[in-house]
Amino acid sequence: MKNVLNNSKKGILMVTMFVTLLSFANEVSLFKIENDAERTSLTLNNVKQGNLLSIKDDNGIILYKELILQSGIYTKGFDLTSLPNGGYIFELDKDVEIQTIPFTVLSNTVTFKKEMETTIFKPVTRVKGDVVYVSRLSLNKAPMEIAIYFINTESVFSKPELMYSEKIKDTENANRIYKLTGKNKGNYKIVFTTEGRIFTKEINN
Known part of the structure; x- marks a missing residue:
């Protein structure tokens, strides 16, 4: 037409x-989460230098951001228990896609909703x-x-x-x-x- x-x-x-x-190559789950009472370990597979990792609240306000400096596997620990009660997302902004995984904080307890992971x-x-x-x-x-x-x-x-x-x-x-x-x-x-x-x-x- x-x-x-x-x-x-x-x-x-x-x-x-x-x-x-x-x-497009649609990768399997990008995130690996290890969550205990005080610390959340986040592992990202196949990241590239220049990718942007951020944590946002439900209003889209950026609470944390970090530019990935090295390609490969990224691992870092976060203390998310001190965040106010509410909903949040980890977001990785890549070359041609944005991948997110939501989580909630309630009374210092962090719960990830891996089934709601999305790719835009x-x-x-x-x-x-x-x-x-x-x-x-x-x-x-x-x-x-x-x-x-x-x-x-x-x-x-x-x-x-x-x-x-x-x-x-x-x-x-x-x-x-x-x-x-x-x-x-x-x-x-x-x-x-x-x-x-x-x-x-x-x-x-």
Whole structure:
């Protein structure tokens, strides 16, 4: 199916949509938890340098974060018993995915909900010239909104202009191809919104 969107100001944004099988290596459980009365030992397999580990509360407030400095296996002990009663998550932000495991603290007792461990796959964007390839895997078929903005670099006063938007839903594997062309010089920004998160991709022309 093809959808061509004409825009008289900046040229043509051509969108070709198709669905193919997108394969990601879906690892088994990332986390290994050893929990005793005072200390929680967390082991992460197959981490890479630059991955970001964090602890967040139910409101999304970051209570702890650490940049992984060495690839391989990561092990560290945490004292979680001093946290206020409530729900929390360990989160590991990787190259193309975010993995989380929730836990609760109640009266200094820490309980992990390993059956509720989740993986969110990030949209993967690849640029070749003025063609942009987007792929996204969602095992729970979560909807995703895509918005493409044109940024006029010839004027410091211009605001990003929405060129195209769409909402993808009811699919595990989604692929899109966008051909970006414009009469004036400028850059593009693609904003992806899915599962309560926002991901962006800057494209400089």
